[in-house]
Amino acid sequence: MSLARAETRRLFRRRFTSVILIGVLLILAATVVGSFLSTQKVGPAQVASAKAEAERNYQEAVKMAAEEQQRCLEANPTNAAACQPWTPSQSDFDYTWYMPETFDLRAEYPDMIALLAVVLAAAGFLIGASFVGSEWNSGGMMNLLLWRPRRLQVLGTKLAVLLGWFTGLTLLLGALWTGAFTLIAQLRGTTEKMTPGVWQSFGLTGLRGIALVVVAAALGFALASLGRHTGMAMGALVGLGALQIGVYIMAQLGGAKYPEAWLGPAWIYGWIFKELELPNYNSCNYSSDGNCEPETFTLTWQTAGIGMAIITVLVVGASMWAMRRRDIT
Template identity: 65%
Template sequence: MSLARAETRRLYKRRFTKLVLLGVLLVLGATVAGTWFSNEKVTPAQVADAKAQADRDYQTSLQSAQQDQQKCQAAQGTADAANWPPGCEGLYTPQPEDFNYVWYMPASFEFVEEFPDMISVLAVVLAAAAFLIGASFVGAEWNSGGMMNLLLWRPQRLRVLGTKMFVFLGWLISWTVVLTAVWAGVFRVIAETRGSTEKLTSGAWQSIGLMGLRGLGMVVAAGALGFAMASLGRHTGMALGALIGLGALQIGVYVMAQLAGLKYPEAYLAPLWGFAWLYKEFVVQDYNSCDFSTSSGCEYATFTLTWQVAGIGMAIFALLVVGTSMWTMRRRDIT
């Protein structure tokens, strides 16, 4: 039996792999069920009622604003004038756009607007599962002594570890692609029956497809990191401990950046890099700066973290960890 076939069989037969996949399906199923029952198809009658209600509220608010204006003008020159703005300037005047009829309608799943969030949910869930499965796949081999026995059969360290990793990543890519396709189909059905597929053009599908590819990249990176960290520590717990340690380090860096008065301390948080990668950008504001404008108030300095920068940063980190695991596999004693 070839090494790749043996590793594939071992991966599929592992009980932990099956349990994690079952957990993934349960979480995704709960998300689908929650979306289905919390949305409904909006009828033309409901749209008309919502528009009428929005117009009624606008007219009521407009009348109230006019009465306030009259009271303010009548109070000028009296003791009651202190209760109103000087010269009655700055009193709120409602505008039609303040009463959007959409806010008066029941929740309805708009595919083009809401499905990107569902892609991010799928990517995060699969990335967490990939990290756990990858860490356990190689960590259990080290902990049980299976890696040493395997190297007696195939005394080629890098080939054994590399084959194990590529088999796992190939399996991970296949599962992610299949689940993403099913995910898109399920939410297309939800949009057809409990929402709307308006604006679903070829351009929208292209944008959704590219976001799905970025989600696939995140899942693969998470799986590779889990595998490499567990291989470095020769135990599944090493990967989990390293993940907790990195989380604590992130918090510490964020706090120190704030204390040091550095601009954009949020830019040092890894989850925001993941957000920028999926949604193409993340804008960070420097709340210690204020360029005051009489028309728009404080305008804070901003920094835009783009998906290209986020992707390059995450790829470099993943390659460093994977490369280090391969180097230690070659250099360290196996016993």
């Protein structure tokens, strides 16, 4: 039996892998069902109802404003100038605010792609860490190296099997995810303005989502291999979160222009959605009408991608170096 086939069987026969994947499927299924049940198709009847609701609220506001002005005049009979209540305007009651929730595929599906990518990335990190961490902790890695003494080949094959299967799983679930939300949009929403360019944009966003899943799985695997225990990856994740919070607070206290740029979620957002604009309100410039126009820094997907690639190469490289140089026993 080839090493890759053996590692595939080992990966999917682990109870932890099954539990995590079942949990992922339940989360995704609940999201699809919830989106279907919480939205509805909008037609002329819904538009007419929303316009009637907007008009009714407008008339009530006009009545309340008149009553408030009357009470003010009674309280101040000699100072009518003090009684100038807010006068409602028809434009203040846009009927679209009263429309029922509907699913707009073009506007809302990018968020669904991000959700899928984040859920699978979390699963990839956990399964990757457990996959190799349990081997070290149980002594299985040492037994495996007795009949397959090539250390880097063994660890590299394990990593390749993990990343290959997670790439395939992400592609499969991504196709099902797209089909499900396209159906929801057709039955409970709208597919208007869905041009080939929009589908291409969805595809590129999906590719960045796959890359995020692969990076997360590789980092979980590499960290657990470095520490020779699943807990190493979990501890590193918790420690990184605490470190980021501390750095963010220190950056704020130190007067850094864009403290949010030190937070990992900002980089993930910039990677998935192509860019993230971070404002610096401390150096706010005021325009002639008094509105704040702060300086901004745009975190692009290219910058986020380079940062993710550097971290992944360093961590995975360190795990390979440790595999080759450190004592196995």
